[in-house]
Ligand SMILES: CC(=O)[C@@H](O)[C@H](O)COP(=O)(O)O
């Protein structure tokens with residue numbers, strides 16, 4: 132049964148809309164944990180469009196479950212991670228122009244530099260997860276970096292149109308989980324999951340944690356964070 136990492140990026144999106152101090156992602160994390168979150172995920176983007184370094188520093192002191200820092204594999208972000216020391220780091224691709232993450236890391240094409248970043252962080256005691264598509268070559272390349280985890284990108288599943296297409300993407304994800312486990316990788320999953328599409332992913336054997344953000348924050352705006360998290364927990368671990 133998968134656990135739930137709540138991504139609170141878009142609490143910060145509302146704050147940054149006015150460049151002000153509310154709503155505070157730190158307060159949101161407390162409420163998410165009260166609602167049953169098993170972890171808190173934040174994406175400190177190079178362009179700081181939502182989560183700020185201040186948020187990550189305070190969350191390090193206040194998160195009682197575990198803190199997952201999503202970041203690009205840059206020297207700036209590695210230095211921040213080594214200083215703040217999240218419970219784990221998830222390396223994600225980033226493009227300034229993107230509205231949100233568009234795909235997984237190209238580990239195959241960046242094997243050497245990504246392996247260096249993985250070994251720097253894990254050498255400092257910070258486990259690393261690589262956010263990748265469920266592509267066999269990417270899964271194999273991720274294992275070669277010595278990263279302890281992968282996070283399978285569920286965006287194509289979430290965007291699939293119609294039952295057949297969704298079942299096809301689900302089968303690809305299931306295959307990716309099995310390949311990763313056979314290679315000794317621990318497996319998380321996330322991106323684009325919602326209250327209506329999460330069930331089939333939560334039922335995939337071998338996935339440890341689902342990182343879910345936008346849909347939970349969208350519901351929290353209407354019913355409150357505690358209830359929004361409780362509702363998602365009820366779906367992924369009934
Ligand atoms: C990697 C991923 O899919 C998300 O966790 C990421 O945080 C999306 O970026 P935004 O939160 O900026 O939409």
Ligand SMILES: NCC(=O)COP(=O)(O)O
Pocket residue numbers: 138172282320321322323324342343344345346
């Ligand atoms: N890595 C996925 C994540 O943290 C949240 O993605 P989303 O649910 O906001 O699409």
